[in-house]
Amino acid sequence: xxxxxxxxxxxxxxxxxxxxxxxxxxxxxxxxxxxxxxxxxxxxxxxxxxxxxxxxxxxxxxxxxxxxxxxxxxxxxxxxxxxxxxxxxxxxxxxxxxxxxxxxxxxxxxxxxxxxxxxxxxxxxxxxxxxxxxxxxxxxxxxxxxxxxxxxxxxxxxxxxxxxxxxxxxxxxxxxxxxxxxxxxxxxxxxxxxxxxxxxxxxxxxxxxxxx
Amino acid sequence: xxxxxxxxxxxxxxxxxxxxxxxxxxxxxxxxxxxxxxxxxxxxxxxxxxxxxxxxxxxxxxxxxxxxxxxxxxxxxxxxxxxxxxxxxxxxxxxxxxxxxxxxxxxxxxxxxxxxxxxxxxxxxxxxxxxxxxxxxxxxxxxxxxxxxxxxxxxxxxxxxxxxxxxxxxxxxxxxxxxxxxxxxxxxxxxxxxxxxxxxxxxxxxxxxxxxxxxxxxxxxxxxxxxxxxxxxxxxxxxxxxxxxxxxxxxxxxxxxxxxxxxxxxxxxxxxxxxxxxxxxxxxxxxxxxx
Numbered sequence: 001x002x003x004x005x006x007x008x009x010x011x012x013x014x015x016x017x018x019x020x021x022x023x024x025x026x027x028x029x030x031x032x033x034x035x036x037x038x039x040x041x042x043x044x045x046x047x048x049x050x051x052x053x054x055x056x057x058x059x060x061x062x063x064x065x066x067x068x069x070x071x072x073x074x075x076x077x078x079x080x081x082x083x084x085x086x087x088x089x090x091x092x093x094x095x096x097x098x099x100x101x102x103x104x105x106x107x108x109x110x111x112x113x114x115x116x117x118x119x120x121x122x123x124x125x126x127x128x129x130x131x132x133x134x135x136x137x138x139x140x141x142x143x144x145x146x147x148x149x150x151x152x153x154x155x156x157x158x159x160x161x162x163x164x165x166x167x168x169x170x171x172x173x174x175x176x177x178x179x180x181x182x183x184x185x186x187x188x189x190x191x192x193x194x195x196x197x198x199x200x201x202x203x204x205x206x207x208x209x210x211x212x
Numbered sequence: 213x214x215x216x217x218x219x220x221x222x223x224x225x226x227x228x229x230x231x232x233x234x235x236x237x238x239x240x241x242x243x244x245x246x247x248x249x250x251x252x253x254x255x256x257x258x259x260x261x262x263x264x265x266x267x268x269x270x271x272x273x274x275x276x277x278x279x280x281x282x283x284x285x286x287x288x289x290x291x292x293x294x295x296x297x298x299x300x301x302x303x304x305x306x307x308x309x310x311x312x313x314x315x316x317x318x319x320x321x322x323x324x325x326x327x328x329x330x331x332x333x334x335x336x337x338x339x340x341x342x343x344x345x346x347x348x349x350x351x352x353x354x355x356x357x358x359x360x361x362x363x364x365x366x367x368x369x370x371x372x373x374x375x376x377x378x379x380x381x382x383x384x385x386x387x388x389x390x391x392x393x394x395x396x397x398x399x400x401x402x403x404x405x406x407x408x409x410x411x412x413x414x415x416x417x418x419x420x421x422x423x424x425x426x427x428x429x430x431x432x433x434x435x436x437x438x439x440x441x442x443x444x445x446x447x448x449x450x451x452x453x454x455x456x457x458x459x460x461x462x463x464x465x466x467x468x469x470x471x472x473x474x475x476x477x478x479x480x481x482x483x484x485x486x487x488x489x490x491x492x493x494x495x496x497x498x499x500x501x502x503x
Contacts, residue, residue, distance in 0.1 A: 021221045028233045032271070033330075036240045036414045036429040063238075067230050104234075124358035128238040128247045151243045151390050152429035154412075160460040180392065196242030199390065199429075202417045 001099035005085040013048050014083075016091045020136070027064035034195035039157035040146040041140060044191045048173050052083030057188035058107065058136050064134075065107060066092035073103035075112040103131050105156065109162030110137045114134075116171040119183050127180040138163045140189040144209060150200040160192060161187050173202045221404035222269040222271035228252050232270040232425070236416060239427035244389030245357070246340050251423035261294055262420030264317050270296060271332060271416070277305045279313035284321040284462065284479035291319070300400060308482050320383075320402040324461045324483040327413035327428060335398045340426065342386045342396040356429040360454060362394050373442055382447065389428055389437045397434075403446045403462045408434040451476040456487035 014135045017023035023046060066072060072094040078084050079096070088094060100106050100114045108114060113135065122130035126197045134202070139162035165170075175182050182198030196202070206207045220226065228250070235249040249477035253263040272278065278298050282291040286308040294317060295306050307313050310325040317334045327333060343353045346364045356362065365386055372380045385402035387396045397405060398417060408415065408428060415428040428434060438444035452459045454475040461483060463476040 021226060022274060024226065025221075029271070029273060031237065032233075032240065032414070035237050036427075061473075065230060067227055067235060069227075069231065087328070125354040126244060126248075127242050128235070130238075132237070151432040154431045179240050179244060184237070189407075197245060199241060 001097050001102045003095045004079075006082070006089065007097065008086045008089050009082050010086075012051070012083040012086040012145070013090055014051055014087060015058075016087075017046075017048070021061075023060075024064045027060045029100075030181045031061060031064070034199055035152075035184070036185065037152045038150065038196050038200040039142075039194060040160045041142060041154060041159075042193050043172070044193065047191065050082040051087035053078055053109065053136075054084055054107075055188055056191045058134055061092060061134055061186060061188065061193065062088065062105070062107065068095075070094050070104040071097050071102055073097055073106040075106075075108035075114065077109055078107060079113060084087050094099070100131070100196045102129040103135060107134045108136070110135055112132040112166075113165065113168050116175060116183060121175075121178065121181040121183060124181065126138055127182070130181070131183050133183050135164075135184045135185060135187050137161055137187050137189050140187055140192050140194050144205050147203040147205050148196070148200050149203075152197075153200070160191075161194070167198055169203070169204070172188055172196075173204070176201055221256070222251060222272050223299065224266065224269040228266075229270040232266055234414040235425045236270065236427065239416070239425045240414070240429055240441075242393075243428055243432050244393030244395040244424045244426060244499050246419075246424040247298040249423055249425050251420055254420070255297075256293070258421045259338065261336035262319070263317055263418030263422075263424075264319070264334050264420075265294060265297070265418070267334050267418035267425060268294075268298065268315060268317050271334070272302055272304060274302075274304065275467075276314045277307050277312060277449075279307050279310065279316045279325065279482075280318075281316065281321060281480075281482075282319045284323070284463075284483075285481045287481060294473065310482050315346075319397050320401075321462070321479060322400055322407045323480070324480045325486075327411055329412040331413040333413050333415045333419045334386060335415065336398070337417045337424070338421065340396055340422050341383075341396050341423040342418065357385065357393060360392065366393060366394060368440075369439070372481060373439070374469075379438065379444075380441060385444075386437050389435065391435070392430050395426065395428075395434075396439075401447065401462060402436065402444075404443070405434070405436045408448065409436075416495075418456050450478060453478045456484045456491070458484070458487060 030042050074084035119131040141160045143160040144158040167211050184197045186195045233240050235247045239247045280291045282288040282297040312321040319336045337355045383401045384399045417426045436444040449463050464479045
């Protein structure tokens with residue numbers, strides 16, 4: 001693992017939160033609701049200009065959670081986008097690293113997801129020392145595709161997360177057997193986001209179940 | 213707006229809040245597991261709710277309405293100081309009404325009025341580790357949690373049964389969260405334990421001394437430990453509340469003179485007051501109907 005030091009191109013810089021204290025808190029509360037009520041679609045109220053390939057909800061999530069204490073891994077296209085790396089370095093000061101295993105936060109586009117087992121799942125004594133994976137997806141809805149159960153869900157919820165590979169979907173569903181180890185995911189699309197912490201059980205629904 | 217100048221919103225600096233926020237999100241993702249965090253000094257001593265205050269400071273925003281209770285009461289020193297602290301440093305609205313609050317910081321009680329979705333209950337925790345009095349070494353208790361090795365606690369409860377004929381633990385009564393982690397519910401009376409089970413509100417726990425945060429998401433199964441032949445039971449009173457007449461709330465025994473006379477009153481002051489108000493209103497309504 002090496003810390004990459006992309007140069008900050010000042011021409012690529014854009015503004016972050018107008019009010020970092022209040023806006024950071026509001027986005028955290030949205031994330032807290034998302035994480036404590038898995039599968040709930042959350043719409044962020046603020047609309048910010050975003051750097052390069054990042055969308056509004058990914059950008060705000062990173063602005064509110066990251067700082068110099070969090071190691072960040074970016075998927076290849078994000079990592080080669082100078083507007084993304086310059087702004088993350090400038091606003092968050094997070095060290096950007098080249099090995100996903102040591103990442104506190106990993107940010108990926110849906111079509112270039114890291115292999116799930118190459119992220120940090122924590123240890124059985126310290127399962128919290130694990131990666132939070134933020135995935136930018138093409139579409140998010142509550143259509144019946146995945147059935148979600150577990151803490152934070154009253155009975156059951158449904159969600160459709162577009163753009164995930166078959167390999168990743170299976171790996172994510174199977175990772176539940178390793179609880180309390182695992183990776184917590186935040187899926188972002190436009191200004192919407194949805195979280196699936198490791199405690200949420202996922203079942204792929206059969207197509208005919210969708211009509212019921 | 214905040215009335216104190218020279219302080220950040222809600223006292224803590226932004227980097228500390230972000231660190232605590234990240235710990236809270238991990239705690240929510242692993243229900244009942246204690247996440248270590250970098251505890252900060254707060255302007256009051258440990259043991260006065262510094263853990264709960266750090267969680268509150270990281271969660272609270274301008275739109276929140278805060279209620280603080282100490283043993284169920286809104287008007288005791290600890291509750292008044294903490295409520296004033298956040299009114300001053302964050303300028304948020306405060307309330308004594310359980311139903312009107314979006315955030316409730318509590319020491320040793322869960323309000324009698326059932327909490328709703330989107331409310332957050334923040335507990336002040338003195339000792340977060342339920343196994344600490346059985347196993348003093350942190351390295352060992354970590355391993356016990358990792359392996360779900362909780363037999364020692366069952367033995368402790370069994371010793372109660374052998375010695376007293378019943379489980380004598382009456383507060384700080386250990387629970388299993390989501391059927392995986394054993395959790396210390398903080399020193400709430402065991403009377404309150406059933407309220408934690410599948411509560412629609414989010415429950416966050418902050419221990420300032422020991423620098424641990426843990427959480428129970430909404431609608432999560434929380435089960436008090438027991439035995440098939442000695443099922444979990446809550447306290448019961450023969451008396452009713454002397455003020456509102458409630459026969460189902462947690463009662464405090466109050467000595468009222470030098471002769472040792474006593475009365476029993478609701479520990480939850482807001483609940484007791486709202487019952488009195490309702491009683492007065494319905495009495496007035498009845499009078500109006502009759503006249």
